[in-house]
Amino acid sequence: MSNSKGSLPPRSNGPQGGRGQQNRTAPQTKTKKKKVVKRSFFARLIRVLLMLVLIAVLAGLGYAGYLYYKFEKGGFGTDQAVDSGQLASAKPLTMLLLGTDNRPKHPSNLTDVIMVAALNPDTKSATVVSLPRDTYVELSGYKKNKINAYYARFKAKEDTSGISAEDEMKTMMGKYLDVDIDYVTVLDFQGFRDIVDELGGVDVNISADMCYTDSVDGTDINLKKGPARLNGDDALDYVRYRKSNCSPKTEGSDDFDRNKRQNEVLNALVGQMQSLGGVLKIGNVMDAVGNNLETDIENEQIKSMIATYWKISKENIAFVPVTGTWRSPYVYINDTELENAKQSLQATLAGSAAASETP
Template structure:
């Protein structure tokens, strides 16, 4: 055993306490944290959680988008985040039991990321199309005819509709998106339903395809199937009958439902609802938009206010079996679409007549 200088064995090191150690062992008063600092810490934790959760949901959304769009590349200068773009939106009555592709909804949208705004023009489904190079018929009859001719012509029905409506509206349409009834219903359900204010009672039953429309007048919250009934309603076969509805009223209801869907999207958890909507419609949608471009659209417009959306329904005169478009309204609609692309978001009063 070694000895120290005084001849005694060294002390056990565990028994020695340094001044610093002694300080640590002595009781200390805890520093009290101010309520403000506690609050700031809580806020930071919530922010971090929000960013992580939001990022996770965006990742989930983007994975769903991959299944929705095409796999073609998108040049940076053509990204929806920097370039104004146009889209033709068609809503078809396709269901397995009917196998029909009549387009009950025909809309054309111009979108501008610089103004974070859009103009949406809706055309009556029974519009008589008189256009060089095309046989005269109702607007909603062209898409199913183009579908039949696809194999022989080698041109998709979506591309045929894009070219035709581009000529009709004097506008170069970039993309086409086609949704069927199920996609519309599923999208509304994914958002938790929509709020509308029905101007009248609506009643129609068809045992052939299971249609059972029964909507009462007044404010109400509709599920996906009920919202579909609301925008589809044309006439009554019930007892007692309810008033019929023309193309113009249907277009107004379509705009009402779209605005309500935007309200639902902007409510708490909107980013979560986007993921649900994309996932819900992916199996019932056909689009020419590239997958990466769909992501660009989401990034550019997901938080757009409905106040920045200009709904321009075009009307006309009903003379069975056609709607003869009001040319003054059509001209205003064309101008509104073009102005949106140019960065001029101008609201249009489409109630005037020739």
């Protein structure tokens, strides 16, 4: 008995010491468990975030690869090679933009939209000169005519002349604006509609009610004054509207107002294309235009243009609509405005003036 009692710790210290030991060690054990749980949680969180980043990067690379595949296989440009010194990233370029009124119910090659754009990779700026469709052109080597009739005339002569209408237009417009034109892109009405629809519409501010109907070609314009988001059909009506035959009649519009509206829509589309939503819809836009677009830009050049100008600021895009005097059936261009337009293009190409958005 004495031996067993002697082997036990004193009563006064034993239980208290035991409880004191437990009180000291228990909190330490709990603290260690909390730290382990916290580290484990943050480790999992970091792993999840890293995986999301990796997926985003891979998705971005996959989408970029998809776009490159579309350019290579989609027939949007030519397969010709481009010298590195001629790429959009290396030198200023000019482009003629034509919008034809060709559509299923009304086949035609008249150009309702005539624009010439100059782009400079160093200043990341662009100038877009637009001309009224009824502009009277008197140019050496060409018959006097409305500017919108030349493309159709060149198209009709392609078989006999052996020169494409697109090349003829580049030569003529280059001579008219005193600038060498590198490329031309032609988009018809349906292509324009499809682009707007694929981007989810376009935001504009309609200055007045617009109403016009034409049962022959299916035109049915009925737009109300005020801010609006237009689908492809309505956006086309907006840029085409000229006069009213409704009752009551709405205020008419001339070629100069049409050019302003064209610039307004183009400016809005630039912003939408640069948004995340627009970026993700590029593939669908390219599918949509399909056979409704013609261009002589090389595939390699298209890629360079996207890489160089994709994030160009809208403030660095100058829209220069040239106006004049309307004397039926022509618009006689103001010589001073035409000269200013030529100088604006030259200044952008030379990098001597930063572009600013035209109101």
